[in-house]
Structure formats: structure tokens, C-alpha cells
Amino acid sequence: MNQDDLSLSDEEWDARYFGLINELAQENASRYEVQTDKLLKKRVLKIEFNGAIIEFKLTPQGCWFCTNDPQSQQNTNSWIRMGWGKSAKRRALPFYFAKAEASVIIDQQD
């Protein structure tokens, strides 16, 4: 068994996960901008990505996402503190969209 399987740190997994987030953030920058506007306006947003449904919901201080993927053995729910203001959320949301989509891809591969 790989030592990383037993330990809490996993450099290889982190590199894959963060690499994927960076790649998605760059590739889909304009789509994420549109999604950011929609989410800030309506406070909830549902998208389909790789066959999975991802639901985003703004809270006063941050944002939730919940993935629902019938093809995968795993789903992920996540909340992150972004700050009270709209501008703080606008800055953080594009990267958060990339994080949600990377979660779907990683869950499908695991």
C-alpha cells in the first residue's frame, strides 16, 4: 500500500486537485463570470457539469455548493466563507465554481 494512502497528507492528490482547479478556472473564465453575475442576482444557481448537477447557494457570509452525480460513488457538499460584501463574493466565486467542477471530476475518478 502506498504510504500516502495511509498518511493524512497526499502531495500527488493535492497537485492533481489544485492543477485541475487552475485549469478549469483558466479555461472557463468567461462562463464563470456569467455564472457569478447570475448567482449574485438570484442567490441560487443550478448547473449541469459532466452529467452531475451542482447547486450553488449564497449565504450572508459565503457560498455553498452541493454536487449530485448519479455516475459517481461520491458527492461533495462544501461551504466557504467569502465575506459579507458583494465585491468579496464576486472576487471569490469564479475560483469556487472551478473548485466545484474539479470536485465532480475528482469524485468520478476516485
Next chain:
Amino acid sequence: MKNLISKHMIVVVALLLTFPLFPPLNPAFAGVVPRPITPCNIEIGDAHISKSLLRTRGLIAVKVNAKSQCNKPIRGLVLTVEIYKEGLLFDHRVAKTEVIFKGVVIQNRVVKNQKTYVKCRSNKWTIYYGIAHAEAIVNGESMKTLRVRSENIGPLQCGN
């Protein structure tokens, strides 16, 4: 009347100061389990600066990992990790991730939640720690673990 107000003020201030000491209200009072003591357990790491994100994107983020292992097959495992930062009166939650394993997790398989991190906004030294807990169906019974906290809590150069 003035005397009454000042007495009330003292009581309010005293209550606010003791508020973080009430265990149910302060997440920092979650139990610390340095080494798992049962064959069906969860383990949480310390809050740390993610080297991978710093290397690949030059971004500084605080990350906490957790893992679960059980000597019996389990079903419907939800492994939750939360990151808290210490505050003056209360500790503030800054991130939370729940990884839901839909199928059966075979006995002794290590499953991890490595997706919990928060990006730093400044270089301010701040104390962070993680809290993990899990729930699953073991032998047909719904079980919940205790909330466990990172063993070592120290300041990181990461304002949030």
C-alpha cells in the same frame, strides 16, 4: 437608574467575556484524539499552508485533511471537515466540506476528505484548526463519531 444600567453593562460584558468558555458554544472544545483508539475511527490533521497550491499557482491557502478507517464494512459514510480561525470572542468557521460516500466502503479501506481549504487574503498571523466528524451505517445501525480537533494548533501567516 444610572447605577442599574452600569450593573447591566457589567453583566453583559462579563457574559460576553465568558461566552467562549462554554464548551457547547465554542468549537475549540471538541475532543483531541492524538491517535485513534478504536478500530473504526476518524483522524484529522493539523491546519497547514498547502505547498501544492503555493507551488502551482503562487496562492497561499490553509488546508486541513481528515481520513476514516473502519474494521467493518460501512455504508452511507459522510466525512465532514471544518476549518475554524480563532477570534477574540468566538472562533469563526471559514470552510466546511462534507464528502458523501454513497456505496459500501469495504473494511479497512482508508477514505479521505482532502478538499477542505481556504485561501488567505493577507499575511496576518492567525490561529487555525480543523474539526472532523463522521456518520455512517455500521452493522445496520446509524453511528456518529465525536467531533475531533486538530492536535496541534499554531499561528499561520494567513489572514482571512
